[in-house]
Amino acid sequence: MELFRRVKGLLEALRRHCHLVELTLAGEPGAGWADESARLAVTAGGTVVGALGLVRPRVSRAAGIEGTLVACAELELAGLAAHRSRENRYAALPELPESEFDLSVVVACSVPWDAVASAARGAHELVRAVTYLGEFSGGWVPDRHRSLTLRVTLRPRGTTLTAADIGAARSAALAALAERTGARLR
Structure with a gap:
């Protein structure tokens, strides 16, 4: 056997x-x-x-x-039948390194995450992605508000990013968040 x-x-x-x-x-x-x-x-x-x-x-x-x-x-x-093969797609790797920065902002609970992400994504031409990291409410955060932490990823175009480039994108993201969602830096 x-x-x-x-x-x-x-x-x-x-x-x-x-x-x-x-x-x-x-x-x-x-x-x-x-x-x-x-x-x-x-x-x-x-x-x-x-x-x-x-x-x-x-x-x-x-x-x-x-x-x-x-x-x-x-x-x-x-x-016998085999599973269909997955479709492999080529995506070129960026030639220049990306940069990231995190933002923690206080925003009203009534503002959805999609509105926050959309405002940050559209803030500057270098913004490639906006990722949700977490949120906090209570304690020092005002009533009907929450503290959101998000990560903004920048993709350079043609040249390596400088501190000034990253600072400009960060300032633009904060301004767009304030204007479109009422968020303020924590």
């Missing part, structure tokens, strides 16, 4: 390694060569596509194999 389990394990590994949509080992295979004590049907999509089993002693002798157990699996490859 150890031999049967090893071949069964190979078929189960075949499903994973070949990315097959479905491969089930259960039921009667209807294979005349398989011993009744250890045999399974191999199905894919509800259709029998093969068999797994210990080879009957009579069949082994007819093949000239004596004195040892033989386990065998047969598959009808046309009945």
